[in-house]
Amino acid sequence: MTSISSIKKLSIFSIFLVFALYIWDIGNLDAIRQGTEGFYLQIAKEMFENSSILTPLYNGENHWSKPPLQFWMANIFYFFGGGPSIFLSRFVIVIFSLSTIIISSKIVSRVLSKPFLLIFVYISATLGMFKYSRIFMMEMPLTMLTTIGALYFYQYLENKKNALHYAALFLGLSVLVKGPVSLVMAGGGIGLFLLIEWYMFGFNSTDLKKALKCLTYSLAIASIWFIICTIKYGHEFIDYFFLRENLGKFASKSYPIRHVFQGLLIFSLPWSLYLPTSLAQVKDHWVKVKNDKFLMFSNCCFFVFFTLWLIPSQRSHHYAMPSLVFFLISNFILLNNYSLNEKRQKMMNLANVTIAGLMTLTALLFGTLLIFKDVHNSTSLTIKVITTICLLLLGSFLFVKSKKQISKYFIALFIIGNLWNIFIPSFILPYLPKKVITLIGSREISAAVRKPYFIEEALERKVHWIGGSKIRQYILENNHLYITHQVTYDRYQLNNLTNVVTSWKIWRRGVKLKDGIEALSSKNIDQLKDTVYLLENKPLK
Numbered sequence: 001m002t003s004i005s006s007i008k009k010l011s012i013f014s015i016f017l018v019f020a021l022y023i024w025d026i027g028n029l030d031a032i033r034q035g036t037e038g039f040y041l042q043i044a045k046e047m048f049e050n051s052s053i054l055t056p057l058y059n060g061e062n063h064w065s066k067p068p069l070q071f072w073m074a075n076i077f078y079f080f081g082g083g084p085s086i087f088l089s090r091f092v093i094v095i096f097s098l099s100t101i102i103i104s105s106k107i108v109s110r111v112l113s114k115p116f117l118l119i120f121v122y123i124s125a126t127l128g129m130f131k132y133s134r135i136f137m138m139e140m141p142l143t144m145l146t147t148i149g150a151l152y153f154y155q156y157l158e159n160k161k162n163a164l165h166y167a168a169l170f171l172g173l174s175v176l177v178k179g180p181v182s183l184v185m186a187g188g189g190i191g192l193f194l195l196i197e198w199y200m201f202g203f204n205s206t207d208l209k210k211a212l213k214c215l216t217y218s219l220a221i222a223s224i225w226f227i228i229c230t231i232k233y234g235h236e237f238i239d240y241f242f243l244r245e246n247l248g249k250f251a252s253k254s255y256p257i258r259h260v261f262q263g264l265l266i267f268s269l270p271w272s273l274y275l276p277t278s279l280a281q282v283k284d285h286w287v288k289v290k291n292d293k294f295l296m297f298s299n300c301c302f303f304v305f306f307t308l309w310l311i312p313s314q315r316s317h318h319y320a321m322p323s324l325v326f327f328l329i330s331n332f333i334l335l336n337n338y339s340l341n342e343k344r345q346k347m348m349n350l351a352n353v354t355i356a357g358l359m360t361l362t363a364l365l366f367g368t369l370l371i372f373k374d375v376h377n378s379t380s381l382t383i384k385v386i387t388t389i390c391l392l393l394l395g396s397f398l399f400v401k402s403k404k405q406i407s408k409y410f411i412a413l414f415i416i417g418n419l420w421n422i423f424i425p426s427f428i429l430p431y432l433p434k435k436v437i438t439l440i441g442s443r444e445i446s447a448a449v450r451k452p453y454f455i456e457e458a459l460e461r462k463v464h465w466i467g468g469s470k471i472r473q474y475i476l477e478n479n480h481l482y483i484t485h486q487v488t489y490d491r492y493q494l495n496n497l498t499n500v501v502t503s504w505k506i507w508r509r510g511v512k513l514k515d516g517i518e519a520l521s522s523k524n525i526d527q528l529k530d531t532v533y534l535l536e537n538k539p540l541k
Helices: 004-023 037-049 069-081 086-112 116-124 127-132 139-157 163-178 181-201 205-233 235-250 258-267 271-284 293-310 317-336 342-371 379-401 405-427 434-440 453-459 468-477 486-491 513-522
Strands: 445-448 481-485 498-507 529-537
Touching: 004 086, 004 116, 004 405, 037 069, 037 086, 037 453, 069 086, 069 139, 069 163, 086 116, 086 127, 086 139, 086 317, 116 317, 116 405, 127 139, 127 258, 127 317, 127 405, 139 163, 139 181, 139 205, 139 293, 139 317, 163 181, 163 205, 181 205, 181 293, 205 235, 258 271, 258 293, 258 317, 271 317, 271 342, 293 317, 342 379, 342 405, 379 405, 434 453, 434 498, 434 529, 445 453, 468 481, 481 486, 486 529
Parallel strands: 445 481
Antiparallel strands: 481 529, 498 529
16 A cells, blocks of 8 residues: 555655646747737737736737736746746746646545545646646636636535635636636536525525625626726727627637537547546436535536537637536546446446557557658657657557556656657747748848747847738838748739748648648648748849
8 A cells, every 4th residue: 555655755746747748848939839829928028028017918009808817927927037038928827737736636635535646647637738738828827717716616615714715816816817707607607506506405595695705705806907997998998808809709700619529528638538437427326426516516617617618609629628627527526436337447448448549549640750751851850750659659558557547647648748748849840940040130020920929039039010911012111021921922912022032831720630631641741831931122123
């Protein structure tokens, strides 16, 4: 039997391991990132450079698309770290993510009387946590603050000391990440739970008073920034934040609901493959399950946190993130707090074999990369491919052979960390290669791109940003170097105004699975790439 001291040491080791995996190479400009990360990085940078504590800024103008909590966190690190940088920005999210996963794991551990180590590694070793804990996006602050606030409210219902203050604080802060939607999430989950409780056991006025007290307290904390902005900016702020940015989501381009479901299953990998067993457990243990108060609370929060994001038209995979932790908690309870009969154990074994099979299949797919000349002509890439294939095959074998669930969690953590942090970034083409940086030198540079932040970081200086429709007029009025993509170059017929200094390839945005299969079939990886141009004005005739 493992001693308490050994478990404590292993828990500390697991925290340092997760920290090391999450922080690995986060300062790399060409690491895996979300398309809109540059937008948030630019806002945080401009707020710091303009000493704007109250108001988010973008391209020098007030920009209230999101409240400022995430930008405040970055600005604190900028202040002590010597100014804005992509490393400090992402480091903020790493520290925040690790801290909040620890807090939520401790709460769940106390409620379920299960080892902290088991829950912490289980939550950390998911694709969603790896993706969003390493980039400067709002998914982790929104997800974790709302989740922890709801978990503390559950403890408040159980009369835990100081739980009300913690619940109100975390829920109040969550509003300062994306707006009142987080209180709607928490209030909806709590309200649904209380309704079911009242239906099953009768009305409880004490719990209702606690819910109203907590939500009012949270609203009071959150409202301070909104009140100050309303007093200072009046209708300008109200129209921008509440009408344009929030209600506007319902009028934007519609995306299929399936994206959110796909996001949930993808971001909870590999543990989403245990879902069939979890659902079967509900059937097997229905009498106990329906009276499991914490499981009911977790299910209610998951249901509301998930379905709420099906309402806006602008649905995307990342809309599944707010519900991820409660989805994982509910599955953990069903698989660890209720005994598995022989049939369910076989289902679990099948799920484990499937996870191991996915590792093997991934290894085989990576092996096909060696047919591309870009890979087999590079010694370093060839070595990384072969090493990763061996690691995946070893991980697959150990995952099936391991008897302890914690061992499987650690294997998944290490495999995902290696793929996400080391292997995949090796194939990312730099947005601004070193040869281009050398060519630009100290010359004036302008960019007709979606978000110029990463160009500015690579050049370590300010870049003029050109709106696509104004680019021809801008070129006629200036004599700079210009960076633009092929689609802009062709659309605005820039060939008759500029000469191409150089061009280079980057990965094309929006590549789909069928595109990858087609490239594999034709052994032509270039069809997955986009061309970027460095242009200069043609000499005057």
